[in-house]
Amino acid sequence: MNRVGLKRGDHVVLLIAVAIAVFCCIQIWLPRAEGETVVVTSPAGEKRYALAQDRTVTVQGEQDIVLTVEIVGGRARVRESRCPDQVCVNSGWLSQNGQVAACVPAGVSVRIVGEPVVDGVTA
Amino acid sequence: MTRTNRLIVAGLLSALAIALSVLEGLLPPLPIPGAKLGLANITVMFALQAVSVPCAGGIVLVKTAFALFRGPIACLMSAVGGILSLIAMGIARRLWRDKLSFVGVGVIGALAHNIGQWCVAYVLLGSAMVYYAPILLLLAIPAGLITGLVLNMVYPYLQKTPFFRKG
Numbered sequence: 001m002n003r004v005g006l007k008r009g010d011h012v013v014l015l016i017a018v019a020i021a022v023f024c025c026i027q028i029w030l031p032r033a034e035g036e037t038v039v040v041t042s043p044a045g046e047k048r049y050a051l052a053q054d055r056t057v058t059v060q061g062e063q064d065i066v067l068t069v070e071i072v073g074g075r076a077r078v079r080e081s082r083c084p085d086q087v088c089v090n091s092g093w094l095s096q097n098g099q100v101a102a103c104v105p106a107g108v109s110v111r112i113v114g115e116p117v118v119d120g121v122t123a
Numbered sequence: 124m125t126r127t128n129r130l131i132v133a134g135l136l137s138a139l140a141i142a143l144s145v146l147e148g149l150l151p152p153l154p155i156p157g158a159k160l161g162l163a164n165i166t167v168m169f170a171l172q173a174v175s176v177p178c179a180g181g182i183v184l185v186k187t188a189f190a191l192f193r194g195p196i197a198c199l200m201s202a203v204g205g206i207l208s209l210i211a212m213g214i215a216r217r218l219w220r221d222k223l224s225f226v227g228v229g230v231i232g233a234l235a236h237n238i239g240q241w242c243v244a245y246v247l248l249g250s251a252m253v254y255y256a257p258i259l260l261l262l263a264i265p266a267g268l269i270t271g272l273v274l275n276m277v278y279p280y281l282q283k284t285p286f287f288r289k290g
Contacts, residue, residue: 004275005275005276005279007224010226013223013227013230020234023257024260024261027257028257028261041248041251063196099254100255104200107247109249109251
């Protein structure tokens with residue numbers, strides 16, 4: 001036993017953990033294509049908005065949680081949420097394919113996809 | 124340890140788990156969404172090692188009940204994460220009791236905890252959560268490492284206390 005008490009098995013676990021971490025880092029920070037569409041999923045259903053068009057959307061989630069989603073200059077974020085956790089707000093700006101900000105208590109997610117807006121929410 | 128002693132210790136450790144959760148909530152939030160250190164897991168690991176599996180399970184239950192204050196979803200995530208983590212740590216301890224310190228157990232437990240949480244989120248929110256999976260997995264590793272190191276360093280001193288001397 002050394003000073004911090006690591007044992008042989010710990011080294012194996014840590015080695016596997018490092019491998020998982022490297023894989024995760026690649027998944028997280030691998031540059032992705034810039035997205036085109038913001039998909040907002042809420043208890044009311046799914047709505048799609050073009051990233052190219054600035055707008056502010058109010059989303060009603062479960063448990064009286066109201067979220068304000070903002071699309072500005074080709075990026076989107078959850079600007080405000082009445083949820084105490086603020087996980088979605090802290091997710092920051094989203095612009096690349098696959099990026100997501102989610103509020104689990106509200107049942108709301110905001111994610112970026114590559115395909116352009118198809119169902120009537122343009123203009 | 125008598126039955127009564129075990130019950131008292133389980134109660135004390137549960138109280139400590141909640142105190143640690145509250146303490147963690149007072150720390151400035153980490154810049155990463157959803158990141159938590161999971162300090163309360165220190166008590167669960169201690170219970171697994173020094174008391175018994177049911178005692179550790181009891182702490183997880185109390186912790187879960189306490190999470191109800193943060194809403195039913197938080198409670199559900201805490202429950203699934205906590206139970207999965209307990210199972211993983213229990214199996215790890217049983218299989219490699221002499222080969223793992225708290226660091227190895229902690230990392231395994233933290234990974235299992237976040238996998239459990241992610242599963243709840245996935246069921247509730249669907250495919251949007253796929254992108255979030257590597258973030259949660261990645262965050263589990265330093266969390267498990269830090270809590271494990273804390274217990275690794277504190278445990279030898281705890282063993283000198285009357286709690287251990289009586290056996």
